[in-house]
Amino acid sequence: MNIILLGPPGAGKGTQAKRLERDYGIPQLATGDMLRAAVASGSELGQQAKKVMDAGELMPDDLMVRMIEDRISQPDCQNGFILDGFPRTTAQAEALDQMLRKRGASLDHVIELKVEEESLVDRITGRYSCAKCGAGYHDRYQAPKVEGVCDYCGSTEFKRREDDNEETVRSRMQAYRDQTAPILPYYHEQGKLKQVDGMADIDEVTGQIKRILDGKA
Ligand code: ADP
Ligand code: ADP
Ligand code: ZN
Numbered sequence: 001m002n003i004i005l006l007g008p009p010g011a012g013k014g015t016q017a018k019r020l021e022r023d024y025g026i027p028q029l030a031t032g033d034m035l036r037a038a039v040a041s042g043s044e045l046g047q048q049a050k051k052v053m054d055a056g057e058l059m060p061d062d063l064m065v066r067m068i069e070d071r072i073s074q075p076d077c078q079n080g081f082i083l084d085g086f087p088r089t090t091a092q093a094e095a096l097d098q099m100l101r102k103r104g105a106s107l108d109h110v111i112e113l114k115v116e117e118e119s120l121v122d123r124i125t126g127r128y129s130c131a132k133c134g135a136g137y138h139d140r141y142q143a144p145k146v147e148g149v150c151d152y153c154g155s156t157e158f159k160r161r162e163d164d165n166e167e168t169v170r171s172r173m174q175a176y177r178d179q180t181a182p183i184l185p186y187y188h189e190q191g192k193l194k195q196v197d198g199m200a201d202i203d204e205v206t207g208q209i210k211r212i213l214d215g216k217a
Contacts, residue, residue, distance in 0.1 A: 007113035056171025
């Protein structure tokens with residue numbers, strides 16, 4: 001099953017992708033995480049990515065398309081994948097269709113998480129994650145069961161993203177409106193776009209997505 005989770009920064013894509021990864025056994029492909037790994041490695045790509053991400057802008061399409069093509073060629077993607085953060089432009093969406101066609105594959109579902117804009121800043125400025133396993137948390141909406149201890153791996157170290165500040169968030173939302181939202185009609189015309197209420201609580205959103213994936217919605 002090949003799925004895309006679409007939505008503005010902070011909509012809940014990563015949170016839901018991690019749950020689906022666990023429950024459906026197909027990997028989350030998060031281009032933002034791949035870029036952050038490049039930044040941490042200090043590579044040339046990482047240096048470029050850091051500048052672009054700090055400005056809340058988008059990386060060049062050709063580079064991102066190559067990154068995803070390499071990733072979906074790996075054996076763990078044989079039974080499908082969950083795209084989180086890709087495609088972000090119409091050019092990326094078209095390139096994705098082309099690379100899937102070349103492999104005799106196609107997209108099954110494109111799921112849009114709809115969230116009111118006022119909530120996004122709140123979600124993003126309170127976001128943090130486990131430094132060891134990457135599990136996502138929120139200061140108010142998704143605290144670990146035991147304060148200061150990761151639910152999944154027991155780590156007591158957490159981190160926040162440098163671009164999760166209010167100023168960068170505004171640029172990222174603008175990039176979403178200008179460059180990413182135009183993909184929605186592209187998938188709508190293909191009959192693949194499904195919408196879920198991203199304002200609902202996290203379990204309820206997961207339930208809505210699973211009903212779509214299981215063919216019950
Ligand atoms: P968010 O959680 O806000 O949706 P991501 O972690 O997906 O953010 O992405 C962080 C940043 O990485 C983006 O603001 C952008 O600069 C860059 N990025 C990630 N994916 C892409 C992509 N597919 N195309 C271009 N830039 C990307
Ligand atoms: P994205 O990957 O789309 O940028 P995340 O999944 O990282 O978004 O979610 C952003 C923040 O909002 C995280 O701190 C997460 O814990 C929180 N969050 C995610 N989904 C919900 C929800 N349905 N209700 C409240 N908070 C949420
Ligand atoms: Zn952890």
